[in-house]
Amino acid sequence: MLQRIQSVYLLIAFISSIFYSYLAYTSSFKENVFFAISGGFISLLILINIFLYKNRKLQIKLNNLTIFVLIVLLGLSIYQVGLLSGEKSFSEKDIKLLVPVISIVFLLIANKYIKRDERLVKSVDRIR
Numbered sequence: 541m542l543q544r545i546q547s548v549y550l551l552i553a554f555i556s557s558i559f560y561s562y563l564a565y566t567s568s569f570k571e572n573v574f575f576a577i578s579g580g581f582i583s584l585l586i587l588i589n590i591f592l593y594k595n596r597k598l599q600i601k602l603n604n605l606t607i608f609v610l611i612v613l614l615g616l617s618i619y620q621v622g623l624l625s626g627e628k629s630f631s632e633k634d635i636k637l638l639v640p641v642i643s644i645v646f647l648l649i650a651n652k653y654i655k656r657d658e659r660l661v662k663s664v665d666r667i668r
Contacts (some may be wrong), residue, residue, distance in 0.1 A: 544550070544593065544649060544653070544657070545653050546650040546651075546653035546654050546657070547590055549647075549649045549650035549653070550586055550589055550590045550637075550646070550647070550648045550650045551590065551644045553586050553642075553643045553646040553647050554583055554586040554587055554590065555648065556639050556642045556643045556646070557579055557582045557583040557586055557610075557639075557640075557643050558579070558635070558655060559580055559585050559639055560575075560579040560582075560639040560640060560643070561576050561577070561578075561579025561580050562579075562630060563581075563635065564576040564578075564579055564636070565638050567636075570644075574616065575613070575616075575620075578609070578613050579613075581609070582606060582609055582610060582643070584614070585602060585605065585606045585609070586606060586643075586647075588594075588602065589603060589606065592595045596654055596658045596661070599654055600654050600655065603647055603651050603654070604651070605652060607644055607647050607651075608650065609649065610640050610643055610644050610647070611640075611644065613640055614637070614640040614641065614644075617636060617637055617640065618637060619639065621636070649659060
């Protein structure tokens, strides 16, 4: 499972999504409960995706779903930061907006390697 490079990238995305959930949970605003729950949901999706290493097509689809949810969550975070422009310190805003981007990047890299594995398996099947 963790012998494959895409599993390592998924694990890094999992850790960053847990960190996002933690940042949202420790924030002092009550609206951030939604972001904490969403971060937990994304973490669960990524964790499930790590253990789907035998079904690469489903893994790619679940990765794409997770990326879509992260993009929506990032958009909502940007919207919230825009509404609460004077109430937080600048560095906390930056970190909260940077963490989903890190997760998206690592999920895209993992998708690239999963697709490469899928092409490799298809080429071996053609030879037989």
